[in-house]
Amino acid sequence: MQLAIVKGRATSTVKHKSLAAVRLLICQPLGVDATAYGDPVLAVDKLGAGAGDKVVITSDGLGLRELLGDGNSPARWWTLGIVD
Numbered sequence: 001m002q003l004a005i006v007k008g009r010a011t012s013t014v015k016h017k018s019l020a021a022v023r024l025l026i027c028q029p030l031g032v033d034a035t036a037y038g039d040p041v042l043a044v045d046k047l048g049a050g051a052g053d054k055v056v057i058t059s060d061g062l063g064l065r066e067l068l069g070d071g072n073s074p075a076r077w078w079t080l081g082i083v084d
Contacts, residue, residue, distance in 0.1 A: 001080060003030045006053045010042055018070035025049060025079065027057055043077040044068070054083040 004027040012024065023045040031037035043057050044064060057077050064078045065071050 001056050001058045003034075003083070004028055004041075004043075004055055004057045005030060006049050006051050006055055007040060008051050016074050018068045018073035019044070019075060022046070022068070025055075027055060027077070027079075029057070030054075041077045042075075043079055044075050045079045047079050047082055049079055049082050055079045056081040056083065 007026040007028050010024040010026055025043045025045045026040050027043045028040045029037045041057070043055075044067070046067065047055075049055050056079070058080045059076050061076065064075055065073055067078060068075065
């Protein structure tokens with residue numbers, strides 16, 4: 001699990017079938033001092049997070065494949081929670 005801040009949404013005209021009708025967010029992982037850490041990642045969002053929200057993201061592949069209902073999805077990151 002990783003704390004991140006949502007920078008915005010990604011729009012795609014062509015997606016893998018497992019990502020049809022799924023929101024993709026651009027998330028910037030944060031370090032322990034709440035500063036940007038590493039490169040931004042694309043995360044699947046089913047929680048309704050928006051730009052500026054702090055979220056908890058995870059790269060748990062099995063959990064994401066279960067969430068999407070597709071065992072062959074190429075997605076890696078997904079939002080696990082929105083931080084209050």
